[in-house]
Amino acid sequence: MAMFEGLADKLQDTLKKLRGKGKIDEADVTAAMREVRLALLAADVNLKVVKDFVGRVKERAVGQEVLASLTPGQQVVKVVYDELVALMGGDTARINLASRPPTVIMLVGLQGAGKTTTAAKLGLFLRKQGRRPLLVACDVYRPAAIKQLEVLGEQLDLPVFNLGTEVSPVDIAVKAIAEADSQGRDVVVLDTAGRLHINEELMDELRAIKVRVKPQEILLVVDAMTGQDAVNVAAAFNRDLEINGVVLTKLDGDARGGAALSIKAVTGCPIKLAGVGEKADALEPFHPDRMASRILGMGDVLTLIEKAQAAVDADTIREMEMKIRKADFNLEDFLAQMQQMKKMGPMDQLLGMLPGMNKMKALKDVEIDEKEMKHIEAIILSMTPEERRNPQVLKDSRKRRIAKGSGTSVQKVNQLIKNFEQTRKLMKQFADFRGPKGPGKGGSKGKGKAKGGFRLPFFKV
Amino acid sequence: MAGFFNRLKESLTRTRQNLVQKVEELVTGRTRIDDELYDELEEVLISADVGAETALELVERLRQRVKAEKIGDPAGLKDLLQQEIAKVLGERTATVNLEHQPAVVLVVGVNGVGKTTTIAKLAHRCREEGRQVLLVAGDTFRAAAIDQLEVWGRRIGVEVIRHQAGADPAAVAFDALQAAKGRGVDVVIMDTAGRLHNKTNLMEELKKVNRVLNRAMPGAPHETLLVLDATTGQNAINQARIFDEAIGITGLVLTKLDGTAKGGVVVAIRAELAIPVKFVGVGEGLDDLRDFDPAEFARALFAGDGEEEEG
Numbered sequence: 001m002a003m004f005e006g007l008a009d010k011l012q013d014t015l016k017k018l019r020g021k022g023k024i025d026e027a028d029v030t031a032a033m034r035e036v037r038l039a040l041l042a043a044d045v046n047l048k049v050v051k052d053f054v055g056r057v058k059e060r061a062v063g064q065e066v067l068a069s070l071t072p073g074q075q076v077v078k079v080v081y082d083e084l085v086a087l088m089g090g091d092t093a094r095i096n097l098a099s100r101p102p103t104v105i106m107l108v109g110l111q112g113a114g115k116t117t118t119a120a121k122l123g124l125f126l127r128k129q130g131r132r133p134l135l136v137a138c139d140v141y142r143p144a145a146i147k148q149l150e151v152l153g154e155q156l157d158l159p160v161f162n163l164g165t166e167v168s169p170v171d172i173a174v175k176a177i178a179e180a181d182s183q184g185r186d187v188v189v190l191d192t193a194g195r196l197h198i199n200e201e202l203m204d205e206l207r208a209i210k211v212r213v214k215p216q217e218i219l220l221v222v223d224a225m226t227g228q229d230a231v232n233v234a235a236a237f238n239r240d241l242e243i244n245g246v247v248l249t250k251l252d253g254d255a256r257g258g259a260a261l262s263i264k265a266v267t268g269c270p271i272k273l274a275g276v277g278e279k280a281d282a283l284e285p286f287h288p289d290r291m292a293s294r295i296l297g298m299g300d301v302l303t304l305i306e307k308a309q310a311a312v313d314a315d316t317i318r319e320m321e322m323k324i325r326k327a328d329f330n331l332e333d334f335l336a337q338m339q340q341m342k343k344m345g346p347m348d349q350l351l352g353m354l355p356g357m358n359k360m361k362a363l364k365d366v367e368i369d370e371k372e373m374k375h376i377e378a379i380i381l382s383m384t385p386e387e388r389r390n391p392q393v394l395k396d397s398r399k400r401r402i403a404k405g406s407g408t409s410v411q412k413v414n415q416l417i418k419n420f421e422q423t424r425k426l427m428k429q430f431a432d433f434r435g436p437k438g439p440g441k442g443g444s445k446g447k448g449k450a451k452g453g454f455r456l457p458f459f460k461v
Numbered sequence: 462m463a464g465f466f467n468r469l470k471e472s473l474t475r476t477r478q479n480l481v482q483k484v485e486e487l488v489t490g491r492t493r494i495d496d497e498l499y500d501e502l503e504e505v506l507i508s509a510d511v512g513a514e515t516a517l518e519l520v521e522r523l524r525q526r527v528k529a530e531k532i533g534d535p536a537g538l539k540d541l542l543q544q545e546i547a548k549v550l551g552e553r554t555a556t557v558n559l560e561h562q563p564a565v566v567l568v569v570g571v572n573g574v575g576k577t578t579t580i581a582k583l584a585h586r587c588r589e590e591g592r593q594v595l596l597v598a599g600d601t602f603r604a605a606a607i608d609q610l611e612v613w614g615r616r617i618g619v620e621v622i623r624h625q626a627g628a629d630p631a632a633v634a635f636d637a638l639q640a641a642k643g644r645g646v647d648v649v650i651m652d653t654a655g656r657l658h659n660k661t662n663l664m665e666e667l668k669k670v671n672r673v674l675n676r677a678m679p680g681a682p683h684e685t686l687l688v689l690d691a692t693t694g695q696n697a698i699n700q701a702r703i704f705d706e707a708i709g710i711t712g713l714v715l716t717k718l719d720g721t722a723k724g725g726v727v728v729a730i731r732a733e734l735a736i737p738v739k740f741v742g743v744g745e746g747l748d749d750l751r752d753f754d755p756a757e758f759a760r761a762l763f764a765g766d767g768e769e770e771e772g
Binding site for chain 1: 508571573606613658659694699717719
């Protein structure tokens with residue numbers, strides 16, 4: 001995350017001088033599109049896809065009225081983001097289930113994409129939805145692949161069907177479905193061997209499985225770190241098997257995941273699921289709009305907002321936001337906010353979701369130490385309400401009292417006050433930087449669309 | 462040498478065909494060198510995962526050479542670009558350093574890049590060279606990873622030191638080195654669990670393994686190889702940087718070059734971090750691990766059909 005300067009930030013810089021202009025002209029856009037192109041390429045979006053995309057955005061952006069509340073830079077980001085969301089497909093796609101069970105889901109992909117892990121995760125995912133999945137080990141080639149699926153099945157208490165390595169994968173698939181029928185299993189997940197898309201022999205094998213068992217879903221499992229070659233892989237699998245969707249794995253890494261965009265653009269297939277961690281329950285429905293933010297380096301604002309909404313009541317946020325914007329934010333608010341944030345989960349996770357973190361040089365190396373948070377809390381709690389509201393009144397004797405009361409030192413108290421002042425300044429800048437907005441402005445945009453409004457202060461004592 | 466070259470060439474045929482074809486499309490039918498030609502060359506490199514910035518730099522160097530050497534014929538550009546890439550990739554690198562007794566090789570990387578397979582190939586190669594090898598099943602996390610290494614061990618005829626699944630990999634490392642000393646083996650190759658480089662706790666675990674190896678045997682590990690999947694895009698740079706910061710990487714292994722992926726990101730890694738590529742994986746067979754030779758790699762990417770005999 002820290003490696004990248006988000007596109008939003010870069011565009012801000014590129015177009016800073018244009019502030020106050022009423023319309024975006026072609027020269028502005030050309031400068032901006034250079035940055036867009038580089039950002040998308042750095043995110044591993046395929047070059048051809050980038051070219052098409054940039055062309056389209058350019059067309060749309062030239063001559064646009066700059067909304068009153070936005071700078072030209074922000075306006076361009078908005079156009080880019082909107083286009084990207086449109087290209088990724090707006091809605092979360094679901095898994096097709098057969099009208100008459102069992103539903104057969106076949107996982108295919110290159111070696112090392114994460115098919116076996118995904119098979120186990122998918123089994124758990126389906127069981128949570130009230131299904132009765134059967135996992136099937138069709139990878140008879142990789143050493144211990146069957147064992148891997150069996151161990152995972154055992155850990156998750158999911159049945160695994162296998163016939164060893166001497167039976168052809170086609171026969172294994174066919175027999176597995178008969179077995180599912182007799183056991184009353186309503187979803188069959190086929191884990192196939194990893195293969196190169198140019199290996200005709202192995203692609204034939206997949207085609208043979210497809211013809212025999214007619215899966216409702218053929219899902220291509222793709223590593224989120226894949227580079228320019230993603231289009232070749234996806235196009236080949238799609239040509240040979242007509243895939244229904246994609247599972248993007250290893251999204252818990254720091255890859256920007258431009259491959260997602262390339263694959264969508266080339267195959268038209270939706271990305272249905274995302275692997276987001278080592279644990280078995282770390283498989284989630286894929287949210288195209290969030291991926292668009294990630295590719296652009298805008299942070300996962302929506303996830304953050306959802307987390308915040310789950311833990312904090314909306315009125316408090318609104319009130320806080322107003323205060324931040326007016327830089328009329330005191331230690332009392334800070335304390336309240338800190339307590340709210342505790343409900344949301346570990347700090348470093350929350351931080352990673354924030355956009356524009358790179359821009360905040362002062363925040364770049366912030367390490368959030370939960371223990372430090374406790375100290376801060378203790379210091380603030382040792383202040384009188386008057387002191388919290390107006391830290392300027394804090395003179396030496398008061399500081400000594402607070403240090404004693406909180407079990408810390410005068411230096412710590414000083415540090416807190418100094419950092420608080422800095423943070424207040426930073427927050428003012430942060431508040432001035434308003435991210436792109438959803439279509440239309442103002443009004444209630446509903447849950448999950450309130451980007452750019454919610455900001456949190458962070459600092460370390 | 463010619464035999465080696467042919468095999469490398471074969472495995473890189475697709476890479477080469479794509480690139481060469483594109484480069485040749487560019488230079489034939491053109492009578493002068495213009496911006497458009499440079500742009501197109503840059504795009505060929507970007508499509509090979511070299512990365513926009515590195516591609517830009519390479520093309521810029523090309524421009525300067527064209528200017529300095531007053532080159533007017535577009536047909537010469539291909540060779541020049543190839544030379545510039547080879548220059549970035551460095552002189553012919555030494556392969557792994559196996560001079561210590563025993564030499565300890567630690568193999569790391571993110572999930573699914575082919576660490577275990579690479580280890581099997583490397584062990585096989587060492588055996589062929591007459592060295593006695595000990596494998597260490599340090600991936601105690603992924604289901605059946607230990608079994609996978611043991612299957613390979615049996616196939617190659619190499620002993621595998623293992624603990625239970627879920628055991629501390631540092632403890633496995635320690636035991637393995639004790640065993641290695643006792644048995645007088647020549648090479649110890651340790652597998653590790655795949656880990657994403659941004660997972661702090663897993664990187665700490667790896668640092669611990671590294672420390673324990675070093676404590677059990679000063680100087681170990683003598684080689685720390687980062688395995689990279691050739692299909693990986695620009696994220697490979699982050700991987701290399703962060704693994705290097707954590708435990709110091711002595712070389713890269715670029716796997717899965719037998720697909721259509723080009724692995725161009727190693728050029729960017731070499732340019733930025735000066736970590737050499739030591740091996741390339743070019744297939745599923747035990748023999749499909751090759752020394753990486755920068756000059757020939759660059760040549761194989763760009764050489765036209767009649768030229769390779771010279772190599």
